[in-house]
Amino acid sequence: xxxxxxxxxxxxxxxxxxxxxxxxxxxxxxxxxxxxxxxxxxxxxxxxxxxxxxxxxxxxxxxxxxxxxxxxxxxxxxxxxxxxxxxxxxxxxxxxxxxxxxxxxxxxxxxxxxxxxxxxxxxxxxxxxxxxxxxxxxxxxxxxxxxxxxxxxxxxxxxxxxxxxxxxxxxxxxxxxxxxxxxxxxxxxxxxxxxxxxxxxxxxxxxxxxxxxxxxxxxxxxxxxxxxxxxxxxxxxxxxxxxxxxxxxxxxxxxxxxxxxxxxxxxxxxxxxxxxxxxxxxxxxxxxxxxxxxxxxxxxxxxxxxxxxxxxxxxxxxxxxxxxxxxxxxxxxxxxxxxxxxxxxxxxxxxxxxxxxxxxxxxxxxxxxxxxxxxxxxxxxxxxxxxxxxxxxxxxxxxxxxxxxxxxxxxxxxxxxxxxxxxxxxxxxxxxxxxxxxxxxxxxxxxxxxxxxxxxxxxxxxxxxxxxxxxxxxxxxxxxxxxxxxxxxxxxxxxxxxxxxxxxxxxxxxxxxxxxxxxxxxxxxxx
Amino acid sequence: xxxxxxxxxxxxxxxxxxxxxxxxxxxxxxxxxxxxxxxxxxxxxxxxxxxxxxxxxxxxxxxxxxxxxxxxxxxxxxxxxxxxxxxxxxxxxxxxxxxxxxxxxxxxxxxxxxxxxxxxxxxxxxxxxxxxxxxxxxxxxxxxxxxxxxxxxxxxxxxxxxxxxxxxxxxxxxxxxxxxxxxxxxxxxxxxxxxxxxxxxxxxxxxxxxxxxxxxxxxxxxxxxxxxxxxxxxxxxxxxxxxxxxxxxxxxxxxxxxxxxxxxxxxxxxxxxxxxxxxxxxxxxxxxxxxxxxxxxxxxxxxxxxxxxxxxxxxxxxxxxxxxxxxxxxxxxxxxxxxxxxxxxxxxxxxxxxxxxxxxxx
Numbered sequence: 034x035x036x037x038x039x040x041x042x043x044x045x046x047x048x049x050x051x052x053x054x055x056x057x058x059x060x061x062x063x064x065x066x067x068x069x070x071x072x073x074x075x076x077x078x079x080x081x082x083x084x085x086x087x088x089x090x091x092x093x094x095x096x097x098x099x100x101x102x103x104x105x106x107x108x109x110x111x112x113x114x115x116x117x118x119x120x121x122x123x124x125x126x127x128x129x130x131x132x133x134x135x136x137x138x139x140x141x142x143x144x145x146x147x148x149x150x151x152x153x154x155x156x157x158x159x160x161x162x163x164x165x166x167x168x169x170x171x172x173x174x175x176x177x178x179x180x181x182x183x184x185x186x187x188x189x190x191x192x193x194x195x196x197x198x199x200x201x202x203x204x205x206x207x208x209x210x211x212x213x214x215x216x217x218x219x220x221x222x223x224x225x226x227x228x229x230x231x232x233x234x235x236x237x238x239x240x241x242x243x244x245x246x247x248x249x250x251x252x253x254x255x256x257x258x259x260x261x262x263x264x265x266x267x268x269x270x271x272x273x274x275x276x277x278x279x280x281x282x283x284x285x286x287x288x289x290x291x292x293x294x295x296x297x298x299x300x301x302x303x304x305x306x307x308x309x310x311x312x313x314x315x316x317x318x319x320x321x322x323x324x325x326x327x328x329x330x331x332x333x334x335x336x337x338x339x340x341x342x343x344x345x346x347x348x349x350x351x352x353x354x355x356x357x358x359x360x361x362x363x364x365x366x367x368x369x370x371x372x373x374x375x376x377x378x379x380x381x382x383x384x385x386x387x388x389x390x391x392x393x394x395x396x397x398x399x400x401x402x403x404x405x406x407x408x409x410x411x412x413x414x415x416x417x418x419x420x421x422x423x424x425x426x427x428x429x430x431x432x433x434x435x436x437x438x439x440x441x442x443x444x445x446x447x448x449x450x451x452x453x454x455x456x457x458x459x460x461x462x463x464x465x466x467x468x469x470x471x472x473x474x475x476x477x478x479x480x481x482x483x484x485x486x487x488x489x490x491x492x493x494x495x496x497x498x499x500x501x502x503x504x505x506x507x508x509x510x511x512x513x514x515x516x517x518x519x520x521x522x523x524x525x526x527x528x529x530x531x532x533x534x535x536x537x538x539x540x541x542x543x544x545x546x547x548x549x550x551x552x553x554x555x556x557x558x559x560x
Numbered sequence: 561x562x563x564x565x566x567x568x569x570x571x572x573x574x575x576x577x578x579x580x581x582x583x584x585x586x587x588x589x590x591x592x593x594x595x596x597x598x599x600x601x602x603x604x605x606x607x608x609x610x611x612x613x614x615x616x617x618x619x620x621x622x623x624x625x626x627x628x629x630x631x632x633x634x635x636x637x638x639x640x641x642x643x644x645x646x647x648x649x650x651x652x653x654x655x656x657x658x659x660x661x662x663x664x665x666x667x668x669x670x671x672x673x674x675x676x677x678x679x680x681x682x683x684x685x686x687x688x689x690x691x692x693x694x695x696x697x698x699x700x701x702x703x704x705x706x707x708x709x710x711x712x713x714x715x716x717x718x719x720x721x722x723x724x725x726x727x728x729x730x731x732x733x734x735x736x737x738x739x740x741x742x743x744x745x746x747x748x749x750x751x752x753x754x755x756x757x758x759x760x761x762x763x764x765x766x767x768x769x770x771x772x773x774x775x776x777x778x779x780x781x782x783x784x785x786x787x788x789x790x791x792x793x794x795x796x797x798x799x800x801x802x803x804x805x806x807x808x809x810x811x812x813x814x815x816x817x818x819x820x821x822x823x824x825x826x827x828x829x830x831x832x833x834x835x836x837x838x839x840x841x842x843x844x845x846x847x848x849x850x851x852x853x854x855x856x857x858x859x860x861x862x863x864x865x866x867x868x869x870x871x872x873x874x875x876x877x878x879x880x881x882x883x884x885x886x887x888x889x890x891x892x893x894x895x896x897x898x899x900x901x902x903x904x905x906x907x908x909x910x911x912x913x914x915x916x917x918x919x920x921x922x
Contacts, residue, residue, distance in 0.1 A: 378798030398790045453569040
């Protein structure tokens with residue numbers, strides 16, 4: 034296991050190395066709180082001129098919150114931002130652009146029916162004459178190796194070119210700092226290479242880039258400096274060129290936390306309950322991930338965990354297993370029955386249960402009472418909630434009370450609407466709703482995402498208990514601490530490829546990190 | 561000082577009941593201002609518009625006759641809107657229903673027996689449903705916007721009716737007037753309660769009550785509400801969005817078609833180039849004013865019917881243009897939608913400019 038405890042000394046040496054450069058942005062003690070959750074906790078960050086600065090961290094580590102404060106779309110609750118040595122308060126994105134901060138978003142905000150120059154004109158404060166703007170776009174885009182034809186209609190353009198429009202739009206405002214949120218997640222390797230050249234050229238000209246990415250290889254390749262966030266705090270700064278993707282991954286997930294073994298007694302493994310065979314699916318939208326030949330066996334009595342960085346196909350895999358995304362029949366088997374094309378209700382009747390990542394709006398209807406939300410997943414599972422087409426509100430209310438007590442769901446008054454519950458309590462409810470059925474197969478995506486420590490421990494214990502009672506449990510999670518705490522076997526998903534599941538006891542964080550950074554993909558391609 | 565909308569933690573039950581009442585009150589206020597500006601005594605005009613129709617038997621019956629199609633159509637539309645299907649074409653479904661329902665009395669006038677009327681009503685419902693299925697299938701198959709397609713089909717339906725009564729369906733003994741033959745007694749809805757009201761009113765009440773039970777108590781009603789609020793959660797529950805789009809359009813079309821047939825059979829007794837004073841559009845207001853709840857829609861249909869009768873009343877008594885009825889209906893829809901905001905938000909008045917938080921998002 035890599036030694037990654039935060040060391041003051043190391044921290045200082047890095048800062049000294051960078052001292053010869055001029056400071057562009059200096060954030061000191063930035064804090065942002067959302068309700069009970071501290072999204073950013075006294076974050077210090079220095080960005081120098083001409084530096085490509087990587088911002089790394091797992092999902093929920095606070096990266097987006099931090100850059101939103103730089104871009105003026107969130108107000109910090111505490112701390113200060115200095116821009117070229119001057120204290121500034123960035124009230125809104127327009128103010129950020131005025132300072133010289135531009136941002137390229139992960140999801141584009143382009144009008145498909147308009148052409149390139151019209152889209153760019155819409156975003157500029159003073160677009161001026163359209164034909165002049167068109168020739169400026171042509172010059173700037175060619176100069177930076179991102180050629181664009183100003184008359185092209187956006188709807189006809191591939192994703193890579195659309196991103197160019199966003200970048201050129203940013204460049205036309207001559208920014209001193211460009212923030213990029215996972216720019217390569219939608220690009221082909223060739224398009225990514227071109228982007229890297231542009232970024233390097235910008236850096237040579239003195240423009241700084243704040244680069245958010247989960248692709249650790251590319252961070253090592255193009256970034257000069259990296260800041261790593263974990264649970265809202267800066268845990269480490271480093272020079273990524275001196276690190277390996279594996280060491281960067283272990284810094285992100287934090288190997289310094291003591292790991293707890295899955296169970297003291299060896300799990301009693303039974304027969305196979307869920308089988309995935311060469312499960313493949315095309316990406317439904319430019320922002321979703323294709324699944325590539327995923328195979329997995331899940332047996333009674335074991336907890337199998339799928340690790341992976343967000344957006345590598347976890348949601349799509351969950352939808353294929355739950356039946357919300359139909360696939361070929363033979364790709365999914367429940368208890369030996371092929372059911373890839375069967376709907377979620379059929380699978381629930383096979384005693385399978387599902388907990389999606391997004392609890393509000395997917396796992397629960399925000400504006401409905403908890404008792405009604407029980408009907409949502411249990412209307413056809415033989416709980417007597419529906420008879421002759423009529424819903425029994427009394428039985429739903431009984432179940433609601435039972436789940437509330439068994440899983441310690443706290444609420445201000447009886448049977449409230451789902452939206453009024455805190456994240457942790459609602460998660461206990463949606464997990465409890467399924468556990469209450471004593472399912473033979475449970476598939477859960479991000480079981481403790483954004484949940485406080487107490488609730489997370491309760492949910493993890495419940496998952497282990499369910500497996501020990503003879504059920505098969507599949508956990509999809511980004512939280513490596515969680516995975517090593519509860520899993521008997523671990524597989525890693527990367528870009529829609531799944532590595533072979535290996536016993537958790539033989540897995541190390543380094544190995545998981547390598548698989549996350551593309552190893553799973555290589556394994557999948559070989560297989 | 562500035563006014564802010566603050567999101568409530570849960571829906572406000574009190575506001576769900578109060579918001580239509582506030583909307584009606586604001587509409588009355590706005591109407592009074594309009595009467596005042598146009599040089600009429602606002603109190604007298606409001607009285608003649610909203611109260612006087614309720615004081616006489618004939619105008620009360622006329623109000624109920626007008627309310628009936630509004631309620632029936634509004635009930636179907638409520639199912640569409642609850643499930644996030646924006647059917648704006650009830651007017652066309654009403655007209656096509658009337659055409660289908662008139663096939664028997666117009667083309668087979670000698671077919672007169674006990675089955676005539678039930679078959680006419682059935683045909684009417686089928687016709688309206690088929691017309692409504694066009695935008696539904698376009699939406700599920702090609703992802704077209706149902707607001708546009710259902711609305712455009714209204715005009716197609718209107719022209720189809722116009723063609724039929726001026727052409728092939730014109731009454732041979734009708735001196736070339738653009739109207740169909742008069743329906744026989746067997747094809748006419750019987751009158752009830754000894755007055756001029758037809759059987760359509762009791763049928764409508766039964767439909768509304770059944771629908772209220774279905775929506776509140778059954779799994780289908782649950783499905784409709786879930787899909788409307790959160791389609792992703794609906795698909796997680798195992799409900800099919802496309803299936804529900806087809807179901808809700810077919811139901812709304814069938815009820816509108818039924819209303820169309822009952823209108824020509826019960827009130828007009830023949831097909832005319834124009835058979836509806838915009839019932840299909842007014843029913844949209846009825847559906848929202850009634851909180852998309854069939855029982856609420858019964859009340860709302862009555863209020864809107866009053867605006868038709870009241871409009872005629874102020875025209876004859878005070879010389880105000882009949883168009884005031886449309887203006888007041890529009891105002892009412894505007895205020896209903898605005899007041900609905902209060903169910904999930906409350907108004908806060910702050911003294912100072914609040915910090916630009918997430919409100920100022922990019």
